[in-house]
Amino acid sequence: MPPAQPREREFELTDQDFTYFRDLVGQHTGITLGEHKRQLVYGRLSRRLRELRLTSFGDYCQYVETHADTELTEVINAITTNLTSFFREQHHFEHLATAALPEIQARNTRSRRLRIWSAGCSTGEEPYSIAMTVAETFPNHKHWDTRILATDIDSQVIACGQKGVYPDERIKDISPERARRWFLRGTGANANKVRVSPRLQELIAFRQLNLMGGWPMRGPFDVIFCRNVVIYFDKPTQRKLFDRYADLLAPEGYLYVGHSESLNGTSERFELIGRTIYKRIA
Numbered sequence: 001m002p003p004a005q006p007r008e009r010e011f012e013l014t015d016q017d018f019t020y021f022r023d024l025v026g027q028h029t030g031i032t033l034g035e036h037k038r039q040l041v042y043g044r045l046s047r048r049l050r051e052l053r054l055t056s057f058g059d060y061c062q063y064v065e066t067h068a069d070t071e072l073t074e075v076i077n078a079i080t081t082n083l084t085s086f087f088r089e090q091h092h093f094e095h096l097a098t099a100a101l102p103e104i105q106a107r108n109t110r111s112r113r114l115r116i117w118s119a120g121c122s123t124g125e126e127p128y129s130i131a132m133t134v135a136e137t138f139p140n141h142k143h144w145d146t147r148i149l150a151t152d153i154d155s156q157v158i159a160c161g162q163k164g165v166y167p168d169e170r171i172k173d174i175s176p177e178r179a180r181r182w183f184l185r186g187t188g189a190n191a192n193k194v195r196v197s198p199r200l201q202e203l204i205a206f207r208q209l210n211l212m213g214g215w216p217m218r219g220p221f222d223v224i225f226c227r228n229v230v231i232y233f234d235k236p237t238q239r240k241l242f243d244r245y246a247d248l249l250a251p252e253g254y255l256y257v258g259h260s261e262s263l264n265g266t267s268e269r270f271e272l273i274g275r276t277i278y279k280r281i282a
């Protein structure tokens with residue numbers, strides 16, 4: 001039984017409407033919207049109804065149908081959860097600095113090529129944290145072919161990452177030395193903002209990419225970060241995705257997943273070598 005709807009709601013969200021959005025989002029993004037996500041769907045999409053001056057979710061379903069080219073993006077941007085922070089799950093960056101990067105340097109001496117993918121990068125804090133780690137612990141990266149690819153399905157977060165401007169409170173947990181080295185403080189109207197150093201920006205390519213669609217990049221990647229993304233997908237979708245990551249990773253390449261995620265039972269092509277750290281079996 002769906003939970004009873006509170007009486008004084010601004011818009012009615014019928015079972016049919018909810019099923020429409022659940023199927024639409026599921027098909028396009030892999031995100032599973034269970035019955036418990038009804039409130040989330042209501043909350044995230046009502047803003048759009050107000051903007052369009054629509055009076056019911058039924059009307060909005062019709063609007064999405066007739067304006068699919070543009071409106072699907074609005075629905076997806078609204079439904080995705082983009083929570084992130086600089087150096088979130090710090091132990092991955094320690095592992096990158098002390099284990100992965102030294103191994104890759106030893107392995108790729110001929111090609112002098114380093115490829116890292118932040119898949120589901122949200123507003124950019126994750127790829128910038130990767131770039132800081134690379135720049136701080138692998139000074140020779142400038143003489144290597146070094147690229148960090150940062151992708152997300154949500155066009156708004158990609159634009160934000162590309163811009164590299166954040167409220168200064170976002171870097172409050174970063175050491176003062178790091179903050180001085182990698183962030184420029186805004187002045188005047190931008191007094192409470194920081195801008196990421198162009199030296200980090202030039203290492204990163206931000207691209208909109210749906211993990212459920214085709215991937216134009218050839219790889220191989222030395223490291224893939226896919227953290228706090230697959231938690232929204234069902235197991236068969238996770239299995240397919242991990243398989244595709246294994247295909248694109250270099251042998252013995254690393255995959256970092258989020259704190260509540262695991263490949264347990266979803267892939268035999270990786271071995272667990274640390275807390276939420278997997279290595280592709282060569």
Ligand SMILES: C[S@@+](CC[C@H](N)C(=O)[O-])C[C@H]1O[C@@H](n2cnc3c(N)ncnc32)[C@H](O)[C@@H]1O
Binds near residue numbers: 123211
């Ligand atoms: C909670 S954020 C995680 C951000 C970052 N990886 C971290 O751990 O801090 C999840 C991100 O996955 C993205 N995402 C969800 N489904 C996706 C899909 N099918 N393709 C690409 N990105 C997706 C969302 O847009 C969102 O920005």
